[in-house]
Amino acid sequence: MRVVRTVAALREAIAEAGDGGVGLVPTMGALHEGHLSLVRAARQDHELVIVSVFVNPTQFNDAADLDAYPRDEARDVELAASAGADLVFAPNVAEMYPQGFATTVRVTGSITHRLEGAMRGSAHFDGVATIVAKLLIAVSPDSAYFGAKDAQQVVVVRRMVADLGIPTRIVSCPTSREEGGLARSSRNARLSPSARTRALAIPRALREIEGALSHGEMDAGVLKERGLAVLRADELEVEYLEIVDPDGLEALASVTRPALCVVAVRVENVRLIDNVLLTPAHALAAER
Amino acid sequence: MRVVRTVAALREAIAEAGDGGVGLVPTMGALHEGHLSLVRAARQDHELVIVSVFVNPTQFNDAADLDAYPRDEARDVELAASAGADLVFAPNVAEMYPQGFATTVRVTGSITHRLEGAMRGSAHFDGVATIVAKLLIAVSPDSAYFGAKDAQQVVVVRRMVADLGIPTRIVSCPTSREEGGLARSSRNARLSPSARTRALAIPRALREIEGALSHGEMDAGVLKERGLAVLRADELEVEYLEIVDPDGLEALASVTRPALCVVAVRVENVRLIDNVLLTPAHALAAER
Numbered sequence: 001m002r003v004v005r006t007v008a009a010l011r012e013a014i015a016e017a018g019d020g021g022v023g024l025v026p027t028m029g030a031l032h033e034g035h036l037s038l039v040r041a042a043r044q045d046h047e048l049v050i051v052s053v054f055v056n057p058t059q060f061n062d063a064a065d066l067d068a069y070p071r072d073e074a075r076d077v078e079l080a081a082s083a084g085a086d087l088v089f090a091p092n093v094a095e096m097y098p099q100g101f102a103t104t105v106r107v108t109g110s111i112t113h114r115l116e117g118a119m120r121g122s123a124h125f126d127g128v129a130t131i132v133a134k135l136l137i138a139v140s141p142d143s144a145y146f147g148a149k150d151a152q153q154v155v156v157v158r159r160m161v162a163d164l165g166i167p168t169r170i171v172s173c174p175t176s177r178e179e180g181g182l183a184r185s186s187r188n189a190r191l192s193p194s195a196r197t198r199a200l201a202i203p204r205a206l207r208e209i210e211g212a213l214s215h216g217e218m219d220a221g222v223l224k225e226r227g228l229a230v231l232r233a234d235e236l237e238v239e240y241l242e243i244v245d246p247d248g249l250e251a252l253a254s255v256t257r258p259a260l261c262v263v264a265v266r267v268e269n270v271r272l273i274d275n276v277l278l279t280p281a282h283a284l285a286a287e288r
Numbered sequence: 289m290r291v292v293r294t295v296a297a298l299r300e301a302i303a304e305a306g307d308g309g310v311g312l313v314p315t316m317g318a319l320h321e322g323h324l325s326l327v328r329a330a331r332q333d334h335e336l337v338i339v340s341v342f343v344n345p346t347q348f349n350d351a352a353d354l355d356a357y358p359r360d361e362a363r364d365v366e367l368a369a370s371a372g373a374d375l376v377f378a379p380n381v382a383e384m385y386p387q388g389f390a391t392t393v394r395v396t397g398s399i400t401h402r403l404e405g406a407m408r409g410s411a412h413f414d415g416v417a418t419i420v421a422k423l424l425i426a427v428s429p430d431s432a433y434f435g436a437k438d439a440q441q442v443v444v445v446r447r448m449v450a451d452l453g454i455p456t457r458i459v460s461c462p463t464s465r466e467e468g469g470l471a472r473s474s475r476n477a478r479l480s481p482s483a484r485t486r487a488l489a490i491p492r493a494l495r496e497i498e499g500a501l502s503h504g505e506m507d508a509g510v511l512k513e514r515g516l517a518v519l520r521a522d523e524l525e526v527e528y529l530e531i532v533d534p535d536g537l538e539a540l541a542s543v544t545r546p547a548l549c550v551v552a553v554r555v556e557n558v559r560l561i562d563n564v565l566l567t568p569a570h571a572l573a574a575e576r
Contacts, residue, residue: 007453102397103417103451109390129391137425137453163391165295165425 001081003073003088007138010050010089014139017086020047024141024168025085026132029053030070030186034176036083038145041173043084045143051080052089052135054096059127061120065271070189089139096134105129107156107163111249115262116152116273119239128153129160136166144168149175149183151260151275155249175274177203183274195268198234202265205230205241206276209261213278218254223261223278231265239264239271246277255280289369291361291376295426298338298377302427305374308335312429312456313373314420317341318358318474322464324371326433329461331372333431339368340377340423342384347415349408353559358477377427384422393417395444395451399537403550404440404561407527416441417448424454432456437463437471439548439563443537463562465491471562483556489522490553493529494564497549501566506542511549511566519553527552527559534565543568 004010014022023042027035035051042049053076060066077088104126106112112125136144146154154172161170176184181203182196191199205227212226220243231238241263243252252259255278262275292298302310311330315323323339330337341364348354365376392414394400400413424432434442442460449458464472469491470484479487493515500514508531519526529551531540540547543566550563 011455098450100447101451102395102399103448104394104396105452106392106394107390108392111390134453137455159388160391162386163389164393165422167299167425 001077003077003090005091006095010138013087017048021142022046022048022139024139024144025051026135027051027053028055029076031076031079032184034147034184036079037176038173039080039083039085042145049085050087050089050139051085054091056127056131057093059124061124070186105133105160107159111155111159114249115240119264125156129156132157133160136168141168143171145171145173147175148172151262187270190270192268198236199267199272201231201234201236202263202272202274206261206274210276213255214281218256218280220252220254237266289365291365291378293379294383298426301375305336310334310336310427310429312427312432313339314423315339315341316343317364319364319367320472322435322472324367325464326461327368327371327373330433337373338375338377338427339373342379344415344419345381347412349412358474393421393448395447399443399447402537403528407552413444417444420445421448424456429456431459433459433461435463436460439550475558478558480556486522486524487555487560489519489524490551490560490562493518494549494562498564501543502569506544506568508540508542525554
């Protein structure tokens with residue numbers, strides 16, 4: 001497994017690899033099964049699989065969160081190799097943001113201002129869009145793989161890639177879940193045993209909403225209340241729980257077509273997000 | 289001469305042309321000798337020369353200026369061909385900014401906020417950086433050619449290209465001048481005969497400053513006064529006349545190293561800009 005640290009070395013390694021296609025899995029390290037499922041998807045699709053490992057400072061709104069973000073490159077490299085990656089790109093901050101850096105790629109509108117954008121500040125998605133643009137320009141991958149857990153990030157990245165005309169296919173892979181249903185996240189490592197147990201209310205709340213929908217409840221307000229009741233029973237601090245349009249992320253009044261249910265909570269000061277795609281019963285019936 | 293109107297057709301044409309090197313000359317049409325000198329430079333350097341013709345609405349701060357911007361595609365195509373271009377990319381607005389477009393490439397700091405940025409508003413360079421990023425991503429040229437007349441634009445584009453890691457060399461070509469020294473600009477076509485005569489005070493003012501510098505005057509305040517006196521004698525409305533650092537565009541107090549003298553005036557409501565690189569006598573002596 002080769003590790004390169006500069007864009008120049010990265011481009012050289014890609015040129016050496018020849019013209020098979022390239023799949024990129026952008027990560028902030030702290031790899032877990034969720035990331036590895038992305039690497040395996042890339043492995044199936046492409047000849048050269050690159051995993052980038054870069055804890056991007058500009059997308060953190062909270063310096064303490066950035067400091068606490070887990071870093072273990074040797075472990076990440078080993079895990080990436082085990083899942084079939086060919087190359088790890090692990091630049092330092094100065095390589096990605098050299099002296100005098102002054103450019104931001106910004107996606108505007110409800111897809112960045114609502115939900116995570118509202119909670120974490122507009123700089124968060126500026127940071128995401130800018131670093132993803134830089135990575136896609138550096139690698140020129142045929143496909144790039146993102147976890148569906150970060151649903152809003154996928155929407156923002158798709159918009160940015162379409163708008164700038166970057167010729168990369170953006171692939172969203174299903175959220176990987178621990179036993180009990182908790183969405184895998186690098187932040188889960190910071191949960192105490194009791195916090196982890198309480199966090200299971202998040203997937204339970206999403207299942208509660210899915211269940212109510214499957215029994216014919218389509219009113220978004222009612223569905224949200226059902227989910228919130230589950231979260232409140234475990235005294236989770238809810239930042240938002242919303243039912244939104246999957247493309248524009250505007251709040252929906254009722255689930256008459258596919259919708260995204262997104263949730264963000266804090267448990268003992270660890271911030272966790274999750275989501276599920278809601279499909280109303282009549283839409284499911286129409287599919288059959 | 290082939291004209292293509294979509295990014296897809298453009299990429300196909302580039303792929304067909306093979307691996308020879310690509311030079312791009314981004315223009316807003318209304319081609320004149322200045323543009324053609326860029327095309328000839330690209331022709332010398334590369335096997336495939338592409339001229340883009342797109343009047344980019346997002347970089348105009350003034351709707352009237354956008355409306356009045358001269359458009360004559362047939363003439364542009366003919367001129368581009370005469371200078372050696374192989375391909376014209378002439379997309380419409382919907383091709384570059386489709387429904388739902390929401391992404392901006394923004395360069396921040398003094399290089400965008402001062403001078404043109406201060407006069408035309410911050411949206412101007414947002415528009416420039418975004419459309420140039422899109423064109424460079426669409427074409428993937430080895431080199432892109434810009435006129436030194438738009439000095440600040442060149443600084444902003446270089447910064448954006450370095451920051452995003454776009455692998456294109458940015459080439460700045462000398463300002464092309466009419467007889468009498470007026471910098472060539474598509475806007476010159478809107479000058480009345482008397483305005484054109486008065487506009488000759490712009491290159492005269494720059495020469496006055498160069499002359500004073502060559503006689504040992506290095507104080508920026510004094511040099512500016514010498515230039516302003518020339519402009520005032522022809523009653524030109526001066527938006528700015530400044531002596532700045534060529535990279536960061538901060539104002540300089542004295543010309544002890546190479547500096548850029550930039551000027552913007554209005555003549556009968558036509559806005560004209562120009563600039564000259566100032567090299568102090570001791571720096572010239574050191575070169576010998």
